[in-house]
Amino acid sequence: MERRTFLVRMTGFIMGLIGLILSIPLVGYVISPAFRRHPQDWAETGSPDELTVGIPRELSYVVTLNDGWLKTTATKSVWAVRQPDGAVTVFSPLCTHLGCGYHWDSADLTFKCPCHGSIYNINGKVLAGPAPRPLDRLPVKVDNGRLFVIYKEFRAGTPRQIEL
Ligand code: FES
Incomplete structure (x- = not known):
């Protein structure tokens, strides 16, 4: 593998990893209400x-x-x-x-x-x-x-x- 190809792939991998890590709180924020129990009020x-x-x-x-x-x-x-x-x-x-x-x-x-x-x-x-x-x-x-x-x-x- 050429050095240039390797660097392009590594950069893409690292960017993807950063995107994935940053999206975890967002995904949690979006789906958590579906699992949260809402106590009824009087x-x-x-x-x-x-x-x-x-x-x-x-x-x-x-x-x-x-x-x-x-x-x-x-x-x-x-x-x-x-x-x-x-x-x-x-x-x-x-x-x-x-x-x-x-x-x-x-x-x-x-x-x-x-x-x-x-x-x-x-x-x-x-x-x-x-x-x-x-x-x-x-x-x-x-x-x-x-x-x-x-x-x-x-x-x-x-x-x-x-x-x-
Ligand atoms: S639902 Fe079966 S007796 Fe009431």
Whole structure:
């Protein structure tokens, strides 16, 4: 190999290497949001005074989601139950069997899932059907007379609650 050819190739190799090293932080910056976990914020869902003891109510609200590079808004809903002591329990709206939405049956006083027939009592306990665990409870707090919830999703079909 001629000296000139060698120098041209070495220069190209060194330039390529420098470019590669400089691009590592840039690539990391670009792809890291896709792997970063974005904790949800507290979302206001209304006033706890609108809830009646023993009558679950589906609450809908808008949340802002950070998904990778995308910031979107979505409407979420949860089931809220006011307890006799005034505390509020909030359930994920997804059946723990395979994630279908369930509803409150005011005649039977149970939550019923239309997909495969799981039935839960007002405290989320499984009464019948294939559901492997009770309804998933969500973090809830009352601040300044307003009810706040953190929306979370969990793996369906497992006896143990595993957050996604
Ligand atoms: S998804 Fe609810 S019972 Fe199967």
